[in-house]
Amino acid sequence: MFKIQVQDKKSSARAGIQKTAHGIIKTPFFMPVATKGGVKHISSIELKQMGVHALISNGLILSLTPGLEVIKKHGTIHDFMNFHGSIFTDSGGFQIIRETLFISISDKGIIFKDLFNGGKKILLTPEECVRRQNILGSDVAMCLDDMQHFGNTKEVYKTALERTHAWALRCQKAHKNRKQLLFGITQGGTCLDLRKESCEFFAEHPFDGYAIGGLGLGEGITNVNKVAEISNEYLPKDKMRYMMGIGNPSEIINAVSRGMDCFDSIFPTRNGRHGTIYTGKGRIHLKNSSFRMDTKPLDSNCDCFTCKNYTRAYLKHLLKQNEMLGLRLLSLHNVHFLTKLMEKIRKNIIAGEFPAFKKSMKRYYEGID
Ligand SMILES: [Zn+2]
Structure with missing residues (x-):
C-alpha cells in the first residue's frame, strides 16, 4: 500500500506513493482540515482544482452532526462532500482538549458532551469510534487515542500512552471495513523515551500506517524536530508516517528531512483569515x-x-x-501555497536536490535547520 520511490541520500527525506481505495497519494503531502466536512472557505471542487489529493475530516463530529444516516444516504463521506480523492477521518481523540466537548476519560473510553444534540453524554469507546469511521467509508481511519495537552507531567503522558496502545489493539479488532486503512497513533508528549516506547509498540503491532499524535500544541519547532527524529528511528520504514497538527512550512521542511510523509493543520486557513x-x-x-x-x-x-x-x-x-x-x-492562497510547496519538496527529493532546496528556504523561513 505504501511504497518509497526515492530515498534522499543526504537526509531521511523520501518520496513515495500511498495507495488508498480512492487512488494514489504522492508523498510527502499536506492535508487541509475539514473537521465538520468543509475546509473553511474552500469548496471540494476548488481543492481538487488546486491539486489537493487528500484531506482529513473528523469521524466523531460527522457522526454527531449531521449524523451517520445522512451521510449513508449519500453513499460514503466522499459522496456527501463531493470530494473523490482520499479522505482520512480523525477519531475524536483530539477533541479531548476541547473543553466544551470533553467530560471525562477512563480505560473504557471517552465521555463527550454531544453539543449538537442537546448536550447529552456519549461514550466513545475504541470499538464505537472505529464503527463510526467504518460507516463513513473514509479511506483512512484513525485509532482512538488519549491525547494530552503540551506541558503535562511524564506520569500523565505515560498513562495516556498505555491507554492509547491498549485502545489501538481494540480498534484493530473492531475494524471491519476492508476497503479502509487503519492507522495507529503514537503518543508520548515531548518525552523522548516515551516516544521511543510508543514507536516500538507500533513496530511490534503492525498497522497500515502510523501517525505521530499530540503535536502542534505549542511545543515549538525544536521539540517537533526531536519527536520526528525518534519516530524516524523507531517506526517501521516501509509505512507512511503522518505528523498530525503540523502545518507550518519550517516544521514541514524539517520533518520531511527526518523521514515524515504526511501533515495536516488548520493553520493555513486560520492564518489566512488573520492576514x-x-x-x-x-x-x-x-x-x-x-x-x-x-x-x-x-x-x-x-x-x-x-x-x-x-x-x-x-x-x-x-x-x-x-x-x-x-x-x-x-x-485559498495559503492552502494552494502549501499544496505547491509539498509538490516542490517531492520534486526536489526525486531530483536529488532536496538538501539544496531546504537550504534555499532557510533564508525565508525561520527555524529551518
Ligand atoms: Zn496565491
Missing part, C-alpha cells in the same frame, strides 16, 4: 500598513486564483473590513 500569508519568500502580515498601496499579488510566483486576480492592497482592504470574500481569497 498571515505564506509566500515563496517567507511570511507576510497583510495587516501591516506597508501593504496599503501595494499593487502586487500576494506572491508573484503563485498561480492561485487570488494571486492571478487581486492585489495585496485590495486583499488588505477586504481583510480590514472583515469582508467574507477577503477571508476566502486568503485561505
Whole structure:
C-alpha cells in the first residue's frame, strides 16, 4: 500500500506513493482540515482544482452532526462532500482538549458532551469510534487515542500512552471495513523515551500506517524536530508516517528531512483569515500598513486564483473590513501555497536536490535547520 520511490541520500527525506481505495497519494503531502466536512472557505471542487489529493475530516463530529444516516444516504463521506480523492477521518481523540466537548476519560473510553444534540453524554469507546469511521467509508481511519495537552507531567503522558496502545489493539479488532486503512497513533508528549516506547509498540503491532499524535500544541519547532527524529528511528520504514497538527512550512521542511510523509493543520486557513500569508519568500502580515498601496499579488510566483486576480492592497482592504470574500481569497492562497510547496519538496527529493532546496528556504523561513 505504501511504497518509497526515492530515498534522499543526504537526509531521511523520501518520496513515495500511498495507495488508498480512492487512488494514489504522492508523498510527502499536506492535508487541509475539514473537521465538520468543509475546509473553511474552500469548496471540494476548488481543492481538487488546486491539486489537493487528500484531506482529513473528523469521524466523531460527522457522526454527531449531521449524523451517520445522512451521510449513508449519500453513499460514503466522499459522496456527501463531493470530494473523490482520499479522505482520512480523525477519531475524536483530539477533541479531548476541547473543553466544551470533553467530560471525562477512563480505560473504557471517552465521555463527550454531544453539543449538537442537546448536550447529552456519549461514550466513545475504541470499538464505537472505529464503527463510526467504518460507516463513513473514509479511506483512512484513525485509532482512538488519549491525547494530552503540551506541558503535562511524564506520569500523565505515560498513562495516556498505555491507554492509547491498549485502545489501538481494540480498534484493530473492531475494524471491519476492508476497503479502509487503519492507522495507529503514537503518543508520548515531548518525552523522548516515551516516544521511543510508543514507536516500538507500533513496530511490534503492525498497522497500515502510523501517525505521530499530540503535536502542534505549542511545543515549538525544536521539540517537533526531536519527536520526528525518534519516530524516524523507531517506526517501521516501509509505512507512511503522518505528523498530525503540523502545518507550518519550517516544521514541514524539517520533518520531511527526518523521514515524515504526511501533515495536516488548520493553520493555513486560520492564518489566512488573520492576514498571515505564506509566500515563496517567507511570511507576510497583510495587516501591516506597508501593504496599503501595494499593487502586487500576494506572491508573484503563485498561480492561485487570488494571486492571478487581486492585489495585496485590495486583499488588505477586504481583510480590514472583515469582508467574507477577503477571508476566502486568503485561505485559498495559503492552502494552494502549501499544496505547491509539498509538490516542490517531492520534486526536489526525486531530483536529488532536496538538501539544496531546504537550504534555499532557510533564508525565508525561520527555524529551518
Ligand atoms: Zn496565491
